[in-house]
Amino acid sequence: MTAAAELRSLTCDACGAGQSLRGGGRIAAHLCLYCGATLEAAEAFRAMRPRKGDGPPDRERQARDWPKTPFEIGQTGEIGGVEVTIIGVIGRKMAYDGKVWRWTEHQLYSPTHGYAWLSWEENRIVFTRKSRVPPKPFRIGYIDIGKSESRPSAFHLGRRYSYYDSGWSEIEFAAGSFNFIPTRGDRSHAANLLGARRMLTYRIYDDRPEVEWELSEALDRDAVFKSFGLDPATAPPKRGVHPLEPFERSPALADLRNMAIGFAIVALVAAVIAPRIDLQRIAAADWRPNAEGASITMTVTDADRLVELEIETDVSNAWVEVELEVEDQAGEPVFAVERVIEYYYGYDDGNWTEGSRVDSVYFRVPEPGVYTAFATVGESGVWRGSFTPERLRLSAREGVGSPWPLVIAAALFALTGFGLIGQRILHVTRRWSGSDWSDD
Amino acid sequence: MAPRLVMFACFAAATALAFYMSYYGVFGESGDVARSLREGSVGGPGFGGRVK
Numbered sequence: 001m002t003a004a005a006e007l008r009s010l011t012c013d014a015c016g017a018g019q020s021l022r023g024g025g026r027i028a029a030h031l032c033l034y035c036g037a038t039l040e041a042a043e044a045f046r047a048m049r050p051r052k053g054d055g056p057p058d059r060e061r062q063a064r065d066w067p068k069t070p071f072e073i074g075q076t077g078e079i080g081g082v083e084v085t086i087i088g089v090i091g092r093k094m095a096y097d098g099k100v101w102r103w104t105e106h107q108l109y110s111p112t113h114g115y116a117w118l119s120w121e122e123n124r125i126v127f128t129r130k131s132r133v134p135p136k137p138f139r140i141g142y143i144d145i146g147k148s149e150s151r152p153s154a155f156h157l158g159r160r161y162s163y164y165d166s167g168w169s170e171i172e173f174a175a176g177s178f179n180f181i182p183t184r185g186d187r188s189h190a191a192n193l194l195g196a197r198r199m200l201t202y203r204i205y206d207d208r209p210e211v212e213w214e215l216s217e218a219l220d221r222d223a224v225f226k227s228f229g230l231d232p233a234t235a236p237p238k239r240g241v242h243p244l245e246p247f248e249r250s251p252a253l254a255d256l257r258n259m260a261i262g263f264a265i266v267a268l269v270a271a272v273i274a275p276r277i278d279l280q281r282i283a284a285a286d287w288r289p290n291a292e293g294a295s296i297t298m299t300v301t302d303a304d305r306l307v308e309l310e311i312e313t314d315v316s317n318a319w320v321e322v323e324l325e326v327e328d329q330a331g332e333p334v335f336a337v338e339r340v341i342e343y344y345y346g347y348d349d350g351n352w353t354e355g356s357r358v359d360s361v362y363f364r365v366p367e368p369g370v371y372t373a374f375a376t377v378g379e380s381g382v383w384r385g386s387f388t389p390e391r392l393r394l395s396a397r398e399g400v401g402s403p404w405p406l407v408i409a410a411a412l413f414a415l416t417g418f419g420l421i422g423q424r425i426l427h428v429t430r431r432w433s434g435s436d437w438s439d440d
Numbered sequence: 441m442a443p444r445l446v447m448f449a450c451f452a453a454a455t456a457l458a459f460y461m462s463y464y465g466v467f468g469e470s471g472d473v474a475r476s477l478r479e480g481s482v483g484g485p486g487f488g489g490r491v492k
Contacts, residue, residue: 255444263451267458274462306465335476362465363473402468405461409454 012037014047014057020074021045023087023109023177030177031088033073036062040181065173067091067104069120070230073176077228079127079219084108084116086228088176094169107178115179118224119216123236125224126244128201128216133157139211140191140202142166151437154193154200156213161193161200164243165436168206194243194432218244241430253420260417267410275401278302284395287375294375298396303368306400309361311375311392315343318387321378324361329370337361344383362400 010030011018014037021030030039032047035057039045047057069089076085088107093100103121105128110116117128135156137144145152145166152163168189174182191202201214222232287294300307311322319342326334342355365371373396377389461467 252443252447255447259447259451263455267455270455270459271462274459275465275468277463304464306468335473337470337472337476360470361473362468362470363477364465364469400465400468401463402465403462404467405458406455409458413451413454 010045022085026179027177028179029181031174033175035059067173069104071106075228082110082113084110088178091173092169093172094167096167122242123238124242125219125221126216127219128214131213131215141204142189156200159195161195163437164192164194166191197246199244243431247424247427257417257420260413264410264413267406271403271406275403278399280399281397287392294394296373296394298371300365300398301368303365306362306364308397308400309373310395312358313341314391315341315357316387317344317384318382320380320389323376323378325374327372
């Protein structure tokens with residue numbers, strides 16, 4: 001135990017402000033909350049001469065530069081079931097390509113679990129702790145990243161991480177107690193590698209040779225706010241997707257996804273089966289067009305379902321008009337239609353065909369009974385070779401259904417299910433969208 | 441549990457409705473036949489415009 005473990009309050013001998021000292025026995029320094037003077041534990045918390053970049057203690061500057069954060073030093077909350085206290089605040093800045101990013105880090109202290117960090121960045125809360133277990137590779141620095149031809153990756157505690165971004169950041173502001181001595185202008189390089197839920201950071205300082213490893217994860221902001229006695233309703237809105245933000249889906253949406261995909265499969269299978277239930281041929285006739293005409297007599301027993309009239313010709317590299325008329329038992333016409341049947345084939349860098357020798361007409365009769373279908377061949381034309389219509393086959397089936405309602409239902413269900421899967425893919429894409437890696 | 445049952449019932453009802461429509465061939469009628477029936481005309485180029 002050092003003095004810091006026992007000392008509970010102190011007076012800044014630079015500005016005379018009294019303040020609490022928190023943070024247990026490994027506190028290396030306390031930076032005055034009011035004037036920024038560095039009070040080192042090794043010097044019995046007396047104000048030392050300003051370190052590089054710090055400048056003289058300055059109350060105005062300290063108040064003006066205090067970084068944006070909803071948290072205050074001294075607040076206590078629970079993270080992962082462990083009670084922690086905020087003992088220090090650091091404002092960090094990263095500048096690159098004319099842009100500047102700022103975020104706030106809070107040093108946390110737990111009497112049982114030691115020190116960790118809680119960051120407030122992009123209106124989100126990220127929890128970071130140092131790891132003593134070395135990842136593979138042991139070190140990834142800015143030189144390694146610059147030389148790498150493919151996206152660097154690492155393994156740590158059985159998890160894989162891929163390079164996300166990197167850069168130098170510097171301390172702009174510090175106040176409170178810390179287990180190291182923060183100084184304005186201190187720079188460190190962070191190489192961030194992103195995993196499924198966590199980020200692995202290789203941190204290198206510009207004045208020290210060693211590398212530190214940190215593991216970060218996003219915390220549920222509302223839960224942390226409540227735990228630290230803050231009102232979640234006062235939190236500023238989140239924008240975009242943070243790389244550490246896990247994909248969250250309610251159990252109801254997961255049920256919706258599973259059911260939508262399950263019922264899409266059921267509807268597709270039913271689309272094959274339903275139109276064929278009770279399907280039966282009711283008439284068929286072969287016919288040569290040189291005769292007067294062709295007709296078939298159909299006895300339709302179910303007027304609620306469709307009747308299919310199929311026309312098959314021997315058309316070859318030609319087209320032919322077929323006129324169809326259906327009459328009821330009294331000889332009254334029910335409907336009449338005309339179809340052009342055409343079929344072509346040839347060879348052009350491989351065999352090809354176009355059109356079909358078969359066409360179908362689907363209709364519903366007004367009532368069960370006997371109906372007669374007439375077919376007449378009209379004009380015809382030849383594309384290649386010679387063709388004379390010789391043979392035409394007319395057949396009818398009743399009890400015909402249509403797969404389309406079930407196909408449409410299956411498509412809508414699948415759209416719902418895969419849309420929800422796509423939501424996750426979109427989230428992952430957005431998580432990685434801020435990566436500065438380029439394969440070029 | 442209740443939302444899951446409601447969701448299942450909705451999917452089952454929609455599938456049953458689609459099955460019914462498929463069985464009876466809703467939307468399956470040929471367009472030209474439907475037009476011919478709607479207009480009461482059996483007249484095509486080869487039929488001299490006879491009216492039912």
